[in-house]
Amino acid sequence: MTIAEEQITEERSEMLARLGLDGQNKASMGRVLATGSIAEATERADGTMEATIRIKEDEVCWEPAILVLPHGGDLELTVINDDKNTHACLLPSNGDQKFLWLVNHSRGRATVRLDGPGYYWYSSPGGNDEGRGLTAAIVVQGEVPPEARLDRPSQPRP
Amino acid sequence: MTVEYVDAGEAVNHSALSSMPGIAPAVTNGIDYERLLNARSESQNWLTYYGAYDGQRYSLLDQINTGNVSKLSPAWIFQAGQSGQMAATSTYAFEACPLVVDGVMYVTGWDGSFWALDAVTGKELWRYKHAVPFDVSLCCSNVNRGCAVANGKVFFVTPNAQLLALDATNGDVVWQKTIGDVRAGESASIAPTVIKDTLITGSAGGEFGVRGHIDCWDLETGEQRWRTYTVPKPGEPGSETWPADGEAWQRGGGNHWVTGTYDPELNLYYAGTGNPAPDFDGGVREGDNLYTDSVVAMDVDTGEIKWHYQFTPHDLWDYDSTMEMTLFERDGKKLLGHFDKNGYFFVLDRTNGELQHVTPFVDRIDWGVITRDGKVTPRKYPDKEGEPVHFYPGPAGAKEWTHAAYSQKTELFYVPVADVGATATRRRREFKEGIPYWGAGVQVDIDDMAGSVSAFDTYGEEKWRWRIDYPMAASVLATAGDLVFAGTPTGEFVALDARTGEKLWEFQCGSGHHSSCSTYSVDGKQFVVVPVGWGGWLEGIVPGLLGQGHGSAVIAFALPD
Numbered sequence: 001m002t003i004a005e006e007q008i009t010e011e012r013s014e015m016l017a018r019l020g021l022d023g024q025n026k027a028s029m030g031r032v033l034a035t036g037s038i039a040e041a042t043e044r045a046d047g048t049m050e051a052t053i054r055i056k057e058d059e060v061c062w063e064p065a066i067l068v069l070p071h072g073g074d075l076e077l078t079v080i081n082d083d084k085n086t087h088a089c090l091l092p093s094n095g096d097q098k099f100l101w102l103v104n105h106s107r108g109r110a111t112v113r114l115d116g117p118g119y120y121w122y123s124s125p126g127g128n129d130e131g132r133g134l135t136a137a138i139v140v141q142g143e144v145p146p147e148a149r150l151d152r153p154s155q156p157r158p
Numbered sequence: 159m160t161v162e163y164v165d166a167g168e169a170v171n172h173s174a175l176s177s178m179p180g181i182a183p184a185v186t187n188g189i190d191y192e193r194l195l196n197a198r199s200e201s202q203n204w205l206t207y208y209g210a211y212d213g214q215r216y217s218l219l220d221q222i223n224t225g226n227v228s229k230l231s232p233a234w235i236f237q238a239g240q241s242g243q244m245a246a247t248s249t250y251a252f253e254a255c256p257l258v259v260d261g262v263m264y265v266t267g268w269d270g271s272f273w274a275l276d277a278v279t280g281k282e283l284w285r286y287k288h289a290v291p292f293d294v295s296l297c298c299s300n301v302n303r304g305c306a307v308a309n310g311k312v313f314f315v316t317p318n319a320q321l322l323a324l325d326a327t328n329g330d331v332v333w334q335k336t337i338g339d340v341r342a343g344e345s346a347s348i349a350p351t352v353i354k355d356t357l358i359t360g361s362a363g364g365e366f367g368v369r370g371h372i373d374c375w376d377l378e379t380g381e382q383r384w385r386t387y388t389v390p391k392p393g394e395p396g397s398e399t400w401p402a403d404g405e406a407w408q409r410g411g412g413n414h415w416v417t418g419t420y421d422p423e424l425n426l427y428y429a430g431t432g433n434p435a436p437d438f439d440g441g442v443r444e445g446d447n448l449y450t451d452s453v454v455a456m457d458v459d460t461g462e463i464k465w466h467y468q469f470t471p472h473d474l475w476d477y478d479s480t481m482e483m484t485l486f487e488r489d490g491k492k493l494l495g496h497f498d499k500n501g502y503f504f505v506l507d508r509t510n511g512e513l514q515h516v517t518p519f520v521d522r523i524d525w526g527v528i529t530r531d532g533k534v535t536p537r538k539y540p541d542k543e544g545e546p547v548h549f550y551p552g553p554a555g556a557k558e559w560t561h562a563a564y565s566q567k568t569e570l571f572y573v574p575v576a577d578v579g580a581t582a583t584r585r586r587r588e589f590k591e592g593i594p595y596w597g598a599g600v601q602v603d604i605d606d607m608a609g610s611v612s613a614f615d616t617y618g619e620e621k622w623r624w625r626i627d628y629p630m631a632a633s634v635l636a637t638a639g640d641l642v643f644a645g646t647p648t649g650e651f652v653a654l655d656a657r658t659g660e661k662l663w664e665f666q667c668g669s670g671h672h673s674s675c676s677t678y679s680v681d682g683k684q685f686v687v688v689p690v691g692w693g694g695w696l697e698g699i700v701p702g703l704l705g706q707g708h709g710s711a712v713i714a715f716a717l718p719d
Contacts, residue, residue, distance in 0.1 A: 080163065089169065095171070095287065095331060096287050100170075105163055108169065109166075115289065118318060125241060149339045151391075155342070
């Protein structure tokens with residue numbers, strides 16, 4: 001998996017930092033959602049995707065803030081809590097949400113199945129972790145299968 | 159020094175951290191086409207969306223009746239709730255009709271949720287939660303209208319246009335099929351219908367300029383049997399009702415988003431279709447715009463449209479005709495009754511679509527006039543760019559998607575009526591895939607509205623009316639106990655005398671009603687069940703109650719032991 005720094009303009013990054021939107025107890029109590037990094041999942045030959053998501057010390061946010069998948073399917077996640085506090089992870093998955101308890105300095109695993117295209121939120125569902133910044137996105141790229149598309153000429157998109 | 163991580167293990171299903179057993183009795187194994195054909199005679203169960211293929215929402219159960227309904231009280235309450243983020247958080251609501259099979263209840267909710275409940279105690283037996291993208295296009299809220307059951311499985315659709323077959327004993331996925339294009343603005347909310355060895359569904363997304371379609375799927379494998387588009391291509395029958403040289407047909411709408419009815423003798427599925435797109439800008443789609451705002455009678459084996467009847471030609475008011483096509487007989491004649499958004503009650507010969515008569519069923523109609531023999535004359539509609547036009551009924555209609563009932567005992571229809579107007583101001587816009595395509599700004603009245611449950615005979619003559627201050631926004635149920643059940647937007651669940659309209663009982667459910675109640679019995683005890691929770695397309699239906707509290711309960715009522 002490759003983790004890039006924020007794929008946003010430098011101007012926006014500077015403004016987020018200057019205004020204190022991208023950290024804990026700066027502008028507000030928590031970190032504004034989706035102000036962190038972006039990463040792409042890797043894909044194995046069988047189409048299964050892999051990625052690592054983690055909680056860094058005292059940042060109370062998921063790293064990356066946006067995880068991008070090339071298509072729908074199965075995603076194997078390594079979930080790490082590097083914080084000195086206990087958190088949890090509640091992930092969307094077809095069939096049922098997946099829950100993982102994350103004590104301080106712990107590492108676990110989760111396998112989720114997601115349709116594409118579209119994007120999903122996941123979080124740490126304890127206390128108000130979700131509001132403080134521990135809510136992040138998984139973005140699934142791609143198109144629906146050809147047989148599910150409308151029988152009409154290609155249409156303009158925004 | 160490197161400190162080894164504590165092993166947090168593998169994530170578990172969220173429902174594993176609950177008291178539910180995760181398993182239900184295998185009650186649906188024996189449900190086949192023969193049983194579905196005779197669903198009403200299994201009065202202890204509610205086997206299909208409407209209770210029977212005819213769409214009457216009428217039960218033969220009469221243990222609860224006019225003489226004892228005053229003693230009705232809650233037997234149990236199931237609270238659904240929600241964990242984590244979901245699409246359209248502000249609009250979720252129950253819009254489903256619970257099915258019941260031999261003591262097990264199957265209920266669908268918003269955001270890909272499905273629950274199997276013990277119908278006697280309300281205890282959750284298993285749940286299924288599909289992951290629905292946060293950004294899915296939902297014209298009219300995060301809702302689902304219900305499921306189908308057969309051959310040991312339950313079937314339902316999700317907002318991101320997936321059709322699922324689940325093992326009815328544990329909720330495990332048997333098969334999954336993508337039935338629409340979410341990038342095009344398609345979604346799904348319909349309760350599927352099992353007919354023979356197939357399943358029929360329709361699409362949603364008419365407010366995004368999609369091309370509506372009705373689909374048939376193999377019950378066991380999910381393979382597609384046929385797809386019929388409700389807007390014809392150039393050269394196909396009905397294409398003459400669209401601009402010949404334009405692109406309008408490609409974005410024409412006409413979605414089938416409410417379950418149809420079925421006559422097994424005629425082998426016809428009666429599908430209601432939705433509004434044309436753009437909803438309010440007719441200038442880009444001159445013509446009648448078939449088969450929007452219509453009933454299409456389809457051969458269930460081939461999907462061929464055998465006949466059609468259009469209730470609002472060249473719609474300019476968002477008057478979908480997706481609502482129930484109730485099948486009934488009168489003087490030996492096979493008929494179909496339909497209460498349309500446009501405020502008129504239509505009765506057709508269902509063998510050929512021939513109109514029998516048309517009558518108004520709401521007090522205020524000024525968008526146009528339809529004579530008793532079906533001649534349509536539009537009068538008020540958004541026409542000039544930027545010029546506001548007020549009309550009755552508003553775009554949610556004189557009856558929204560919520561269903562009427564027809565009693566075989568009283569031979570009356572019981573109709574949830576909404577009497578509210580709206581103002582539309584035409585604002586032409588370019589079409590872009592996945593972006594709302596209304597062609598107007600629309601505001602529904604918030605200070606002048608009314609509603610009722612109204613009873614009509616089959617000729618459209620009103621027999622009684624039970625009035626409320628707000629538009630009705632929930633389905634009605636009729637029973638052989640001479641009762642009519644209905645929920646109000648302000649939370650009351652009421653029982654009315656089917657012959658007089660007198661209110662005999664009410665219970666305040668704590669949130670508004672926007673779903674379909676049903677009735678069943680277990681071990682000889684009759685229950686009436688209603689999913690409760692205010693939400694849905696409230697800005698269209700009754701924006702004056704947009705700020706009412708949400709809810710998410712299923713409540714079952716019974717007489718004391």
